[in-house]
Structures are given as C-alpha cells and as structure tokens.
Amino acid sequence: MQALLPVSMAEPSRQPPRRGRRGRRVVPPPSWTLLGVLGAVLVGVLMVGAYANASFAPDRRQVQGGQHEVPDSVTTGGPIISITDGQHRSYRLPPRTIALTFDDGPDPVWTPEVRRVLDAHRVPATFFVVGSQVARHPELVRELAADGHEIGVHTFTHPDLTVLPGWRRRLEYDQTQLVIASAAGVRTSLIRFPYSSYAASIDDLDWPVFNHAGDLGYLNVLNDTDSRDWALPGVDQILANVTPSGYSGAITLWHDAGGDRAETVAALDRFIPLMKERGYRFVTVTEGLNLALAEAGVDHRVESGLAAGPDERWRGRMLIWAVQGADRTLGLLGWIFVAVGVLTVGRTVLLFVLAGRHARRRRAKDWAWGPPVTEPVSVIVPAYNEKEGIAAAVRSLAGGDHPGGIEVIVVDDGSTDGTAEIAEGLGLPNVRVVRKPNGGKPSALNTGVALARHELIVMVDGDTVFERDSVRRLVQPFADPQVGAVAGNVKVGNRDSLIAKWQHIEYVIGFNLDRRLYESLRCMSTVPGAIGAFRRQALTYAGGMTDDTLAEDTDITMAIGRAGWNVVYEETARAWTEAPTTLGQLWKQRYRWSYGTMQAMWKHRRSLTDGGASGRFTRRCLLFLSLFGVLLPLLAPVIDLLALYGLFFLDRTATAVAWLVMLGLQMLTAAVAFRLDREKLGVLWVLPLQQFAYRQLMYLVMIQSMVTALTGGRLGWQKLRRTGLTPTPSQPSASAPS
Incomplete structure (x- = not known):
C-alpha cells in the first residue's frame, strides 16, 4: 500500500520552460x-523531549556498595546531612516534631489533592520536586510556595546519580533550580536524591554524591519514616509506616506523583490530626533543622527559599518553554x-x-x-x-x-x-x-x-x-x-x-x-x-x-x-x-x-x-x-x-x-x-x-x-x-x- 506516498498525482507530461506569469514569481529550487x-530544530526539540522524559536517565543500580568509606556518625546519625569543606554533621528533628516531605511531583492531579489536605489542616510541608515536572506544571509549584510550603530539589529527570559523572549531576541540580526560580521566584538549599531513603542505607557508592552536593552548598535530606505509598499497601499500612516510634521527631517520606495517590491523600488526612492529638507540631524541613540547631545551642540559622535573581528566572523560563514546547511537539506528533x-x-x-x-x-x-x-x-x-x-x-x-x-x-x-x-x-x-x-x-x-x-x-x-x-x-x-x-x-x-x-x-x-x-x-x-x-x-x-x-x-x-x-x-x-x-x-x-x-x-x-x-x-x-x-x-x-x-x-x-x-x-x-x-x-x-x-x-x-x-x-x-x-x-x- 502506497498510502504513505503521493497518490493520484498527474501522470508525466511535457511542455517547454516558460516565464512566470505577471504578478507571480518563480519559486527558487528547494533550499x-x-x-x-x-530538521535540526526538530531533532533538537525531540532530544529535549527525550531528556525531559528521562530517556537519558539511568535506573537505580542493582549492585549495593559497602560502607567502608561512609563515616559511622553518618549512618547512625539523623536524616539531615550537612557537608562543608569535608566536614559532615547530621541532624534530627526535635521530639514531637514532624516534617511532611513529598517526592516526585508536582503532579496535576495529586499535588492539588495533597495541597488541599494540608490547607485544610493548616500544616506546612516540604516538596522535593522533579525539575522536568516543574517545567510542565510551574503553576503548581508557584501555588505551593505562595501557601508557605517549602521546595527542595529532587533532580531534573530522576536518575540514579551514583552512575552519573559530576558535570551531569550538577546539571540535574542546576536545571531544577532554574525552573524553581522561574516558577516560584526562589532558590532552595535542600536536596533529596532519587532512590535514597534512610541514613543507615548510605553506602560507598552513594557517599561521593553526598559530598559533591555538599560542596555545591546543598543540605542532603533523607527521612526517618517511609510511607512506601508507591506500593499501594493500603491506608492503614501507610499510617503504620510513617508513624514515628514514641514521641521522637521524624521526617516522613510521601509521594505526590508517580501513580494513583488516593491512598496517600486518605492516609495524610488521617495522619495529621492523629499526630496533633499526640502533641506533634508540623514544620518544614528548614524550620525543623533550625529548631534542632537552637536546642543544640548553635547560634546559626539556616535559610532556604531565598529570592532568585532575574537572570535565573529568565533562564528558567526559557527552560520551561523548551520542555513544554517539546511536550507539545511530541503530543502533536502523536495525534x-x-x-x-x-x-x-x-x-x-x-x-x-x-x-x-x-x-x-x-x-x-x-x-x-x-x-x-x-x-x-x-x-x-x-x-x-x-x-x-x-x-x-x-x-x-x-x-x-x-x-x-x-x-x-x-x-x-x-x-x-x-x-x-x-x-x-x-x-x-x-x-x-x-x-x-x-x-x-x-x-x-x-x-x-x-x-x-x-x-x-x-x-x-x-x-x-x-x-x-x-x-x-x-x-x-x-x-x-x-x-x-x-x-x-x-x-x-x-x-x-x-x-x-x-x-x-x-x-x-x-x-x-x-x-x-x-x-x-x-x-x-x-x-x-x-x-x-x-x-x-x-x-x-x-x-x-x-x-x-x-x-x-x-x-x-x-x-x-x-x-x-x-x-x-x-x-x-x-x-x-x-x-x-x-x-x-x-x-x-x-x-x-x-x-x-x-x-x-x-x-x-x-x-x-x-x-x-x-x-x-x-x-x-x-x-x-x-x-x-x-x-x-x-x-x-x-x-x-x-x-x-x-x-x-x-x-x-x-x-x-x-x-x-x-x-x-x-x-x-x-x-x-x-x-x-x-x-x-x-x-x-x-x-x-x-x-x-x-x-x-x-x-x-x-x-x-x-x-x-x-x-x-x-x-x-x-x-x-x-x-x-x-x-x-x-x-x-x-x-x-x-
């Protein structure tokens, strides 16, 4: 079937060359x-689309490294890790303090649902966003920041950072910062790596990534409890997973994207009043860290969400246009x-x-x-x-x-x-x-x-x-x-x-x-x-x-x-x-x-x-x-x-x-x-x-x-x-x- 070729065109015929008619020009040969x-522009757009869709992002490695190079104070320490000039410190939230953190968003369906529950209970949260998703839905991040929620970096394409070279890791962080700057007008000092979990799980393959991020000025944020909501275990099991033991403080890990999050929303709606009844207060990660520093007698306050400069906002806007343009092009090609x-x-x-x-x-x-x-x-x-x-x-x-x-x-x-x-x-x-x-x-x-x-x-x-x-x-x-x-x-x-x-x-x-x-x-x-x-x-x-x-x-x-x-x-x-x-x-x-x-x-x-x-x-x-x-x-x-x-x-x-x-x-x-x-x-x-x-x-x-x-x-x-x-x-x- 020549369905993909010009069909029913006129058969060959001959006539001599002649000049274009008056008022009409002869078109030059194809340029x-x-x-x-x-063609190069189209290929470039498709490459942007492939990159934003994580086609170049490696999945999580299956091989686990040892823990010979990771300090014991890190693997036994708290979920917030600060590394400066080779010096590392770990921090935990004070007792009866919870920081709700959400990964992999924003999502046009579930992020607003999570936000609705948070607003109803008047509690803040920290959202570790994927840069490509921010580029697709900048208005969601803008609304989160306007409501007082905190924004953190979760890379641009959600790769396994342990197999990427340093320049590529930095690119993941910088691009995410740019789209956050354009969407919400702020910069963030918080970062959470894809596929990371507890401090005790950090191995020798992970540790250079933590050090590199620390050298770039980031605070590495892990978690104390993991809802494992991505596995859809049911609302009751999610609640059991995220509830801290006793009255200890905790950074809890949730997801506002990546699939059906109805169980997450339902569990969150029950978890917040349950913890309030137990005397817990809800804070952002930065607020919790500053409380921990104050209790330790450290005369220092961490700032996050500082205003981004106009240059960052403009470059972020260009990146957002590129991703959205690639998405629209791919969508058009699909139709x-x-x-x-x-x-x-x-x-x-x-x-x-x-x-x-x-x-x-x-x-x-x-x-x-x-x-x-x-x-x-x-x-x-x-x-x-x-x-x-x-x-x-x-x-x-x-x-x-x-x-x-x-x-x-x-x-x-x-x-x-x-x-x-x-x-x-x-x-x-x-x-x-x-x-x-x-x-x-x-x-x-x-x-x-x-x-x-x-x-x-x-x-x-x-x-x-x-x-x-x-x-x-x-x-x-x-x-x-x-x-x-x-x-x-x-x-x-x-x-x-x-x-x-x-x-x-x-x-x-x-x-x-x-x-x-x-x-x-x-x-x-x-x-x-x-x-x-x-x-x-x-x-x-x-x-x-x-x-x-x-x-x-x-x-x-x-x-x-x-x-x-x-x-x-x-x-x-x-x-x-x-x-x-x-x-x-x-x-x-x-x-x-x-x-x-x-x-x-x-x-x-x-x-x-x-x-x-x-x-x-x-x-x-x-x-x-x-x-x-x-x-x-x-x-x-x-x-x-x-x-x-x-x-x-x-x-x-x-x-x-x-x-x-x-x-x-x-x-x-x-x-x-x-x-x-x-x-x-x-x-x-x-x-x-x-x-x-x-x-x-x-x-x-x-x-x-x-x-x-x-x-x-x-x-x-x-x-x-x-x-x-x-x-x-x-x-x-x-x-x-x-």
Whole structure:
C-alpha cells in the first residue's frame, strides 16, 4: 500500500520552460540549508523531549556498595546531612516534631489533592520536586510556595546519580533550580536524591554524591519514616509506616506523583490530626533543622527559599518553554500518528472493498461496456525533443488493431533534436506530422484535436509505447454514452534499476488501484497523459486543454467530471513508459506532478458550492485528493520519525512491532493490487527497502510542492532526460505479465 506516498498525482507530461506569469514569481529550487536547519530544530526539540522524559536517565543500580568509606556518625546519625569543606554533621528533628516531605511531583492531579489536605489542616510541608515536572506544571509549584510550603530539589529527570559523572549531576541540580526560580521566584538549599531513603542505607557508592552536593552548598535530606505509598499497601499500612516510634521527631517520606495517590491523600488526612492529638507540631524541613540547631545551642540559622535573581528566572523560563514546547511537539506528533493511521486504514478498507468489487465486476463473464466500439480513432502525440522514443511510440500506435482505423497525428512542438524528421522518416501511411512553434503541451494537444478527423480522441505521450490492442481496448468504454473520458493502464517499461522497480510498485498500487477506487466513487481526478481517451464533445464542453496548471491532464479530467461526464478506468488498455532512473530526475517529475495537482485543486475549488453534477463531483474529488493525495503524504513522515524516536527512547519492541504491522499492511495491499493488475509478485521484495529511501524522497517532494503552492510561486517546467529504454510490445519484457 502506497498510502504513505503521493497518490493520484498527474501522470508525466511535457511542455517547454516558460516565464512566470505577471504578478507571480518563480519559486527558487528547494533550499537544503533551510530544510537542514528545520530538521535540526526538530531533532533538537525531540532530544529535549527525550531528556525531559528521562530517556537519558539511568535506573537505580542493582549492585549495593559497602560502607567502608561512609563515616559511622553518618549512618547512625539523623536524616539531615550537612557537608562543608569535608566536614559532615547530621541532624534530627526535635521530639514531637514532624516534617511532611513529598517526592516526585508536582503532579496535576495529586499535588492539588495533597495541597488541599494540608490547607485544610493548616500544616506546612516540604516538596522535593522533579525539575522536568516543574517545567510542565510551574503553576503548581508557584501555588505551593505562595501557601508557605517549602521546595527542595529532587533532580531534573530522576536518575540514579551514583552512575552519573559530576558535570551531569550538577546539571540535574542546576536545571531544577532554574525552573524553581522561574516558577516560584526562589532558590532552595535542600536536596533529596532519587532512590535514597534512610541514613543507615548510605553506602560507598552513594557517599561521593553526598559530598559533591555538599560542596555545591546543598543540605542532603533523607527521612526517618517511609510511607512506601508507591506500593499501594493500603491506608492503614501507610499510617503504620510513617508513624514515628514514641514521641521522637521524624521526617516522613510521601509521594505526590508517580501513580494513583488516593491512598496517600486518605492516609495524610488521617495522619495529621492523629499526630496533633499526640502533641506533634508540623514544620518544614528548614524550620525543623533550625529548631534542632537552637536546642543544640548553635547560634546559626539556616535559610532556604531565598529570592532568585532575574537572570535565573529568565533562564528558567526559557527552560520551561523548551520542555513544554517539546511536550507539545511530541503530543502533536502523536495525534498526527493517529491521523495517519486512521487515514491509512480507511484508505485500505476503501481500496479492498471498492477496488475489489470493481475488479470482480469487470471480470464477470457477462461484463461489457455495450456494443463493440468500431468508430475510427484519432491519436494525438504531442512531442517536444523526443528523438529517443518517438519512433517506437509512433510504430506501436500506427500498428494498433482497432477495427475502425487509427489516425496518428504527431504534433512537433518546436523540437530541436529532429523529432519531427524521425516521425516522418517512418513512412507510415496513417501518420501525419504537424510542426508548430514551441507553445507547450496543452497548445500541442489542442492543435492535434483541431486537426483530428474523428470524434474519439486518444492522447499519448511521445515516449510511450502501446500494446497492439491498447487503442481498441481503450475506446470500448465509449459504448456507454455517459462516458466522457477513459484512463488507461500505465506500466513502467524499464524495471531493471531499483528506483524503477519502486516506481513500478507505485504505479500498480498508487495509481492503478486508486483508479478502480475513484471510478467506483465517480470522482476520477486524472486521466494520465501517457494513455487517455476523450470524446471530442466532452473536451469541447470542458474548454479544451489549458496551461493554467502543470498537470493539464488532471485539470481537464476534473473539468470533464464537473460537466457531468463519467470518467472510467480501462485496465486492459496498457501503455509502457520510461520511468526516471535517477533520484534527481524522479524528484523533478514528482515535484511537477504534485504541484500541478495542487494547482488543479485550487483552480476548481469554487465549484465546491456548485449544485448538480459539478458540485457532487468536486466535493468527492477534492475530498479524496485532499485526504489521500495531499494530507496523508504530508503527515506520513511522522511514521518514520516516531519509529526512529521509539527505537531510541521508547519501547523498542512495541515500536518495531508497530512498524512491522504498517509494513505488513502495505505488503498486503501491494499483493492485492498486483493480483488485480495481473502482475508478478516477485518484485515486491524491494518494497521494504522503499521505506528507507524512496518514501522519504516523496515526503520532501510533497513538502516542497506545498511550500511552492503556499508562497504563490509558479514552478518552471523541467524536461526529463529520456534514453529510449522503453520496451516495445513485441519484446518479452514488455508483454503483459501473467
């Protein structure tokens, strides 16, 4: 399934370069520097998101170190540890004194609930916050500080600090300080390390981290009792865990984030009045430390929550914007991923149901368009510098087996390579060569139509080779008087290179399978320039070919559909064309197709409000073109982007499975399309490779086309180089695959 590629774009056509119209500028070629800068910015934003989501934060180590380097006075001391110039001191809260401390917040759901309980009981608490969460919810920290609660550092991404180098640890502390400064306007001297608990648990791996934080001016805060509320043990057990023995003072550890904290809130609501009844007072950690110092006769008072400077606040605000911007970007990408999935699945279902029904109906034994069409046919071949393929193309057309006869008109549009002489030199009796000054493909086609003797008109590109029965099969749908135009089946003739194989797959899936769908919905948007048939009456009613867009085939098809004619697909009428063999040539071709289609959509937009056949056709046509031809290819890069992001920063197994599911869906659609088109399945081995190069090129093509359209520019024509590799129907490689 080429759901992630531009679909239903106009088939290749040719016209010479021309200047931009007055009042419109020609858009310069794509700026790779600009694309590179935008890509780098996006990657940077995603890296910020990955960092804020702790993708670079190591989990808690499993190996426990010994306690040979940790002083006994620390492991047997209190939960507040001050380290200055290598000197360490431990402090405990005075008896009947409790400091409520909360880790891992702020959380938009549970922090307000905890705050509500604290306010109801009029007690303060100390919140050790995770910096990335502060960046996401600065208003919560601002409200805590305004209510008199104390703020402490709990690192920025909650890593195991024992495995981080010193510079990274300091970065964790400094970034958290910055976001606290921006959110609450204060600095804090308190720090609690992730995965820390009691003083007795400090080992030789932890001790350097404590010393480093002390050298930076922090007070290390541990706890006396641990609620273990993260394990959801029940309210009664939480109360038992946090209640200090006797009347000793305690720093109690709770959590206001990290999961469902309903038990925490309920236990807190019971714990506070219970401790007050026992004569306890509630303080912040700093208040408790100052009480302990006063009782010890120390003439010193610790200050925390000092006002932050304007520079810190500004830098913190920038960090908050970066994290929130990354979160919003990831959220937007997530929604786009869902949208792409819905569009992809929806398109797949429509293809399977409607295209499959179309194929079954056509293959029924009693299927027929009506009585055989034997009217003579005029074939128009616009040619501009087509010396490589014009002889093979004209021979294949002149030798067709249509019983009514075939008139071939080669309109040489000012070629300078001898194209007209080659066509004339074939000496075929039913071939006329007309020369005209260079005026563009629409002008050449209109000239050919004016000179044509017959009412049924077939239009062919000058590098396209028809099978012997293609003209006859192509005009059979005109047995139905409601049919105004017929799209044929375009095949890639030069399938030797990898790029050509990818295009062969795209033609079968993205073009031919879609035409079955669009015929069923009566909203065919493009009769390909390589092989298409028209009633002269329909062409005249639609105003003929115009040069308003670079996709004149899409333009005329939409005009015919709006006029009330049916546009159908005849799969048995095959034409072989030469596909670009280099990425540069492919870029030029697809850039022109996609931009031309956007031009045609814009040109016919006003008929959306028309009544009758015009409005019905336009609403269907533009809806499906917008969804599957423009929106899906524009959004599809998110699939690859999130796949890469997921492999590095999310669940790799889940990411790989999701990507393989999408590939499997594409393979299934491809198999169905190839079977309906009676193509060999062997070439599908290159489809997985298509996901890593070809698809990305199509993304860039669509993005550049959209930029060109939005800036109001006019894309100059870029003729592709032809090598004349298109096989003739008589060659085995060009025969219809079984």
